[in-house]
Amino acid sequence: MNFASLNSAKLASSGKTLPSNIAATHAILDRAEWQRAIGDLRAIDAVFLSLWxxxxxxxxxxxxxxxxxxxxEGALVLQHxxxxxxxxxxxxxxxxxxxxARMERAVxxxxxxxxxxxxxxxxxxxxxRHAGWPEGLYPLRRSFDGAQQYPVQSEPYEFVQVEGNGVHEIAVxxxxAGTIEPGHFRFxxxxxxxxxxxxxxxxxxxGTAKLFESLTQTEAHRLAARLSGDSAVAFSWAYCAALEAITATAVPLxxxxLRALALEHExxxxxxxxxxxxxxxxxxxLGLTHFSRLKEDLLRVNVAAFGARYLLDYIVPGGVAVDLSKTAHALLEEQYRTLAHEVAGLRAIYDDHGGLxxxxxxxxxxxxxxxQDLGAMGLIARASGVAHDLRIDHPWAPYDVLATQLITQSDGDVAARVQVRFDDLSESLRLCQTLLNTLATGPIQAEVAVANSxxxxIALIEGWRGPVMIALECGAHNSIxxxxxxDPSWQNWPLLEYAILGNIVPDFPLINKSFNLSYSGQDG
Amino acid sequence: MLTILSRMIRTGILTEPRTEQNPALSPESGSRPRTAAPLNEDAATVEALQRELWKTLGRALCIRHVDAGSCNGCELEINAINNPYYNLEGMGIKFVASPRHADLLLVTGPVSVNMEEALRRTYDAMPNPKLVVALGDCGACGGIFGKNYASRGGISSILPVDQTIAGCPPSPAAIITGILQAISSAAR
Known part of the structure; x- marks a missing residue:
């Protein structure tokens, strides 16, 4: 990889190619080099992905x-x-x-x-750590017994206080109130x-990170799929892609x-x-009624095409679990046509509805x-004019031949996030149709060798929220x-705190929904 | 407005049709044929379930859902049971915002250590008699997450569970069946 734009010369000379589904470099740095590299990366507007x-x-x-x-040029992994x-x-x-900041607290x-x-x-x-395990014990240290249970203690958490005439707090x-994941909001x-x-x-x-260490390389994709149930395909693909890169497995065309088809369906x-x-x-x-029936139609087509409504175990190391039948082929084409037509009709209604x-x-x-400054990711970034999409910037197979269109909006409001979803949806339907038309024949799984310890x-997959990443280090004898x-929600959650400023409390559910971030994916 | 009305009329009624309807409870009779045929392989199952629900329940049931640490997979299917096909709310089963209004607590996920207290408090806030349904493999037994430093495993490790619904995630039909079983055994 050529780091022409980066000042830290050490990176260019010491960086080694890292197994990945996109171009990736791994560099080991000392403390001073680490500090310098961070400054240099900020100066060239590098996208910060993750810290662990x-x-x-x-x-x-x-x-x-x-x-x-x-x-x-690709992904850069710094290790100190x-x-x-x-x-x-x-x-x-x-x-x-x-x-x-929050990742550092998690570390x-x-x-x-x-x-x-x-x-x-x-x-x-x-x-x-809320108070579920004692202070001074660190679960991801090797000396920590992951099976040990501790009683929950009561520990206070200091929220930042806002003072002034007429200011009051609302704790949520x-x-x-609805069917949604748990988290606390203090207004x-x-x-x-x-x-x-x-x-x-x-x-x-x-405790998913600790749990990974007790699983074998060939079964852990099941856990990856359950990190965030709505991004099962993205995470399980990322896990499998990391394992396949490490073991130099060539996944059949x-x-x-089929993986891309599943990802676009998701x-x-x-x-x-x-x-x-x-x-x-x-x-x-009316919008909920119609879109939820369209979603149900798609989930039922998923059963016929992939064997399940939600594709939690569809992607497996080396390929996919179920082949697409000839009958499913026709069913999918019909589904894409219907969806494109129905969504266009609903979009016209949304666009013309003054109240909405x-x-x-x-x-x-x-x-x-x-x-840009706070490092927004994925869909939220694209609705605020930050144009990043792995499928376009660093396409991996089969996106390297799909010529995905970049979808952006610049207003950054709820309306922009709605528009990005509509445009994304149309583009996904187009991609699905192309994938179906050009679907190669042949096997759906390759043998995966056991990785060297x-x-x-690493692997990066553009899920529906944005890029999800898996960094995998294999151990001896098929272990992890x-x-x-x-999950990109790590980057986007703090942005919601900014987006709500100056808005009224009753608009929070709408604004929060327009972000629709993952709790489970960020909590781990 | 005209577009909206025309869409309503063209789409018709999507709920899986019931053969035996209680006219007193349902003002709607007969359903229009759909323009595009739905892929409802389980239409018969859903229809039978809905009939059974009417027979067993025949009045309102209020559910409070708590995610005690799930991956969000089960939540997607809970949302699905309120789509027009399954139409649970149309059967008089309502999801409520406060545990004080609830008859049944529907819990998903393994119980994460960080949610243990909130789950207990929600249960305590419900009036008696109350039912607890543990949803999904994780709710039933801890699933893939099991018990560890951050997870207590299945819901029954924290609350008395009346009914479990297995699946990862369970299909909408399985969820409705489980709710039905919970209320029919409580009725007995």
Missing amino acids: GADDFDRDGSFSIYAAFLLA KITDVIAPSYPSLARAFPAA YDLFGIVSVSVGHESDQRGWL GPVH SVVGEKVLRLEERLGYTHK RASS RIANHLGDLGALGNDAGFA QDRFREAGRLTPELA DQLG RRCHAH
């Missing part, structure tokens, strides 16, 4: 901190080895990349590795106007096209659900500047040494 830790005490008596970025295991620390990224909760920032105070509050959650309001929103997440933390199903729910949250029940547009426009605006690989999963 590793306990390598058993191997060489060190901890490691990893940071992944996306550049025009921390040899001070008594008080492990690393220079913070949060000033250059604000999205890293502390799981590893006890501290981020050190110069010149500003960092947030020391727990993020994933973790149990919300500070004057009258109906929101002065500040503070989120507290981590309620669905299930037919299988990779995107379409989620967008249909969201478009209906957005109509409903703006008081337009009045609720959508100007609500929950995330300006393009803020989206201590091999690191470390698996880090990253």
